[in-house]
Amino acid sequence: MKNELRARIGAWFQERIDFAPVLRWMSKKTVPSHRQSWIYLLGGAALFLFALQLASGCLLMLYYQPSESCAHESVRRIMLEVPYGWLVRSLHVWGANLFIAVVGLHFLSVLATRAYRRPRELTWVSGMVLFLLALGFGFSGYLLPWNELAYFATRVGTEIPAIVPGIGNLVVHLLRGGEQVTGDTLTRFFAAHVMILPLGFGLILLGHLLLIQVQGMGLPLGLTKHAVKDQRPFFSEFLLADACVWLLLLGLLATLSLFLPAEMGIKADPLQPAPQGIKPEWYFLFMFQTLKRLPEGLGVALLALGAGFLLLLPFVDRSAAREKSDRRITALFGVMLGYCLVFELWAWLAPGTGHAREPLTAETYDLHGGSVSLLLLWCVIGFLIIYLRKLLHQNTRIRKLYQVEEAAGHHG
Amino acid sequence: MKLEQSHLERRRFLCNMLGGGAAALGACAAVPLVRYAGNFRRLPPPDFLALDKADYDLPPGKSRMLMYGTVPVLLLRTPLPESELRIFVATCTHLNCTVGYREAENCIFCACHEGYYDTAGRVLSGPPPQPLRTFFSKFKDGKLIIALENENLEK
Numbered sequence: 001m002k003n004e005l006r007a008r009i010g011a012w013f014q015e016r017i018d019f020a021p022v023l024r025w026m027s028k029k030t031v032p033s034h035r036q037s038w039i040y041l042l043g044g045a046a047l048f049l050f051a052l053q054l055a056s057g058c059l060l061m062l063y064y065q066p067s068e069s070c071a072h073e074s075v076r077r078i079m080l081e082v083p084y085g086w087l088v089r090s091l092h093v094w095g096a097n098l099f100i101a102v103v104g105l106h107f108l109s110v111l112a113t114r115a116y117r118r119p120r121e122l123t124w125v126s127g128m129v130l131f132l133l134a135l136g137f138g139f140s141g142y143l144l145p146w147n148e149l150a151y152f153a154t155r156v157g158t159e160i161p162a163i164v165p166g167i168g169n170l171v172v173h174l175l176r177g178g179e180q181v182t183g184d185t186l187t188r189f190f191a192a193h194v195m196i197l198p199l200g201f202g203l204i205l206l207g208h209l210l211l212i213q214v215q216g217m218g219l220p221l222g223l224t225k226h227a228v229k230d231q232r233p234f235f236s237e238f239l240l241a242d243a244c245v246w247l248l249l250l251g252l253l254a255t256l257s258l259f260l261p262a263e264m265g266i267k268a269d270p271l272q273p274a275p276q277g278i279k280p281e282w283y284f285l286f287m288f289q290t291l292k293r294l295p296e297g298l299g300v301a302l303l304a305l306g307a308g309f310l311l312l313l314p315f316v317d318r319s320a321a322r323e324k325s326d327r328r329i330t331a332l333f334g335v336m337l338g339y340c341l342v343f344e345l346w347a348w349l350a351p352g353t354g355h356a357r358e359p360l361t362a363e364t365y366d367l368h369g370g371s372v373s374l375l376l377l378w379c380v381i382g383f384l385i386i387y388l389r390k391l392l393h394q395n396t397r398i399r400k401l402y403q404v405e406e407a408a409g410h411h412g
Numbered sequence: 413m414k415l416e417q418s419h420l421e422r423r424r425f426l427c428n429m430l431g432g433g434a435a436a437l438g439a440c441a442a443v444p445l446v447r448y449a450g451n452f453r454r455l456p457p458p459d460f461l462a463l464d465k466a467d468y469d470l471p472p473g474k475s476r477m478l479m480y481g482t483v484p485v486l487l488l489r490t491p492l493p494e495s496e497l498r499i500f501v502a503t504c505t506h507l508n509c510t511v512g513y514r515e516a517e518n519c520i521f522c523a524c525h526e527g528y529y530d531t532a533g534r535v536l537s538g539p540p541p542q543p544l545r546t547f548f549s550k551f552k553d554g555k556l557i558i559a560l561e562n563e564n565l566e567k
Contacts, residue, residue, distance in 0.1 A: 059445075059448060059449065062448075062449060063451075081453075082448060082451060082453075083444070083447040083448055083451065083452055083453050084444035084445075084447055084448040085448060087444050087448070088444075088448055363453065364444075364447070373440075376440065377437075377440050380433060380436045380437050380440060381437070383429075383433050383436075384430065384433040384434065384437065387426055387429045387430045387433060388430065390426050391423070391426040391427065391430060394419070394422055394423050394426055395423075397419070398419055398423070401419075
């Protein structure tokens, strides 16, 4: 009865839309299986986190009020009054951090395997643009609670283009919507964060994903065809492994949100001097330290040069296209990574100021009850992961049986 | 080729378990999600509101609007010779618009769909299905106490 109904609904749609090509494409989409194939999970993880940001961001917009006088109050209200507002906002804040971290790992894995090489130059360039837009998301979203740290971070951050001769001041004016960081800056950052950046990001992401579908997964440089043990179908096998990672990320985010809920800070006051030891978010720290420690022009030039080099990397590293690893490029990666790590740590270890921690007194925030719920969530996640893995193995086994049968059929 | 029945049955079992797990996960997410999106929390209207003389002292034939929590209130002193103070919930019983007193016609009017009430809140004409809801009130220590429930006046 149930199957009959399903078949009828399927036939109804099939009559209108021919799914055969879609299904054929789906069954042919595969992911190579080798020792480093876990890195293929990173892009999917980033995609999942982006979807989660989209969802939690939409929810935040139900209560957030983007104006100089109301922004901070509305964030306070979300955290303290709205049922589970603390959870939604903490998921968004931690999700943003995790998103940047996962995108960073994705970026490093592509860099390490030289997967940007011909014919995947466009995928790399679109990915780099997405990375920069992701940083833009972080920067614009950081101001929205209109607290002291965000306010000064934005004042410093939007001042940077002024160093560029000629158009620098114009860019600063455009970023701020005026001479100074004011309520006009807040509304344009809001517009960028919820509309302009998501639209741009979405379009480029579409191109990025389309390129991957057309070209398939790249292999790490130097990996011979023999090292590829298997081609796993994407939808019946690889996606199940993807889902396990997504579930783990979801659990991690919920855990972080419960034990370290997002902070509100003190409302920004343009009349107050900047607090001592002010720092931006961790993913901007090495840039911040570069600007702080190096002469102004040199710092900006260095960062711009680094970004430009990375953006055009597939066209600079010609030997990778010939399946050869260039020692000089490897050395350059090492230097850049080392530089970022040293400056990152340097700035991170410097004494700084954080948001004043205040106890979260929201009606729906209860550490004991929340811990029990969290445990329950982890149980569900664990259960799902166990069965996802079992289904994955079962699907592999069935596929192998088919393959053996087919091979026998050819011989016989 | 024909797969053994056991393979297919095992696969079906696994899919069912995953469906159940996904439903549990959905339930975990649905509780905070629905409460957040719906803004479901206990926010009862105030038990009563005490009005100062300046708030309720109206000349005959005049009216005033004020808020009782999130409920708009219409205070109205009927024209002479009655000169009675009447207090209504100022939302039309038809489709929730805010009503207002019309001095010239001595009636309460809802502009959304042309509903007319008399100064006692009874429907004169138009679509409203019921008379306007009235507040309970009493004077205490020179203040006017108004409430939606009669028993709250004693609090």
